[in-house]
Amino acid sequence: MQIRNDRERYGLVAVTMHWLVALTVFGLFGLGLWMTSLTYYDPWYRQGPALHKGIGVVLFLVMLARLAWRGYSPPPSPLASHTPLERRAAHLVHGLLYLLLFAIMASGYLISTADGRAVEVFGLFSIPATLTAIPQQEDVAGAVHLILAVTLMALVLLHIAGALKHHFIDRDRTLRRMLGH
Amino acid sequence: MKKTIIPLLLLILGAAAPAYAADYAIDTKGAHAFIQFRIQHLGYSWLYGRFNDFDGKFSYDEKNPAAAKVEVNIRTASIDSNHAERDKHLRGKDFLDVGKFPSAKFISTGFEDKGNGKAVLKGNLTLHGVTKPVSIDVEHIGAGPDPWGGERRGFFGTTKLVLKDYGIDYDLGPASREVYLDLSVEGVKM
Numbered sequence: 338m339q340i341r342n343d344r345e346r347y348g349l350v351a352v353t354m355h356w357l358v359a360l361t362v363f364g365l366f367g368l369g370l371w372m373t374s375l376t377y378y379d380p381w382y383r384q385g386p387a388l389h390k391g392i393g394v395v396l397f398l399v400m401l402a403r404l405a406w407r408g409y410s411p412p413p414s415p416l417a418s419h420t421p422l423e424r425r426a427a428h429l430v431h432g433l434l435y436l437l438l439f440a441i442m443a444s445g446y447l448i449s450t451a452d453g454r455a456v457e458v459f460g461l462f463s464i465p466a467t468l469t470a471i472p473q474q475e476d477v478a479g480a481v482h483l484i485l486a487v488t489l490m491a492l493v494l495l496h497i498a499g500a501l502k503h504h505f506i507d508r509d510r511t512l513r514r515m516l517g518h
Numbered sequence: 519m520k521k522t523i524i525p526l527l528l529l530i531l532g533a534a535a536p537a538y539a540a541d542y543a544i545d546t547k548g549a550h551a552f553i554q555f556r557i558q559h560l561g562y563s564w565l566y567g568r569f570n571d572f573d574g575k576f577s578y579d580e581k582n583p584a585a586a587k588v589e590v591n592i593r594t595a596s597i598d599s600n601h602a603e604r605d606k607h608l609r610g611k612d613f614l615d616v617g618k619f620p621s622a623k624f625i626s627t628g629f630e631d632k633g634n635g636k637a638v639l640k641g642n643l644t645l646h647g648v649t650k651p652v653s654i655d656v657e658h659i660g661a662g663p664d665p666w667g668g669e670r671r672g673f674f675g676t677t678k679l680v681l682k683d684y685g686i687d688y689d690l691g692p693a694s695r696e697v698y699l700d701l702s703v704e705g706v707k708m
Contacts, residue, residue, distance in 0.1 A: 376689060377688070377689060377690055377691070378689070378691070386603075448602065448603065448606065449602070449603060450602075451602035452600065452601060452602035452605075454601075454602070473595060474602065475602035475603065475605060475606040476595075476606055476609060479606055
């Protein structure tokens, strides 16, 4: 597999980041729901959120790198067999996936930093607070974080359904391309 | 006739004395009133927090303290324990459930003067949708003119609540089932 994308294929960097982000997003969604249900005496009561925040910040950095890579090495053009409607729908869903991811990460950051505290990343470094003046910021940001996360997962299901439709019904290379074929 | 009018007049004047009971607005505007709470953390230390948004009034007559009345309304969402993530949790369903119960209130039902500036204030506290009688140990701190042309009077009160009595039963450990309220109240004469 080549490193960069070309007009026909995704390269190693784009493929790796796609699946890494996919795995991380599922993990963070599950971890987020689970950690907020823990009781006070659970050993994960503090570990869970610390992990969620640390991974979230790393995901943000990876997403920035992903966008930069996209600019440096644009993705291949859609398959010739894709209809104009399919192209527009795929384009819209991909754009929304990016947008939602960044909005979710921003809202998560605004919960933890609402009182001016920084976000700790595995004890290695921390991201300082910036915006702290939204009234009841932690509650507003928390509600937005959850609603957008659920919306993202719904959109991810649509994204997966599209990939499976191309693979099993249209029998084209759309899904296999994301594995480097 | 005259003999009965004079005592009657005196009686009316005497009965009119409680009308001198002054009404005070609790000075939340100038933040000279505090609804603080403290609860043990794991049994190892005291955690402090407060409610930032409330209002209320009281009436008090030095000659007849037993007639004192107090009313306080608290916006529960204004809870502040100096930690956003904790405050978010405290406002949620595990604790105050402020979406469903946006306000708490206290209305007094009695005031027992114990002398020496000490008293017991009785009343009904509505919290988390549950109304229960509470007794607050009260200390009269002081009263008099302020430097800006007003008249002020202040009290300190303390009481203890069992969280479970108010339907809040999230398990914070055996040492943290009770929360203490420390109430510092200054009123400006209306």
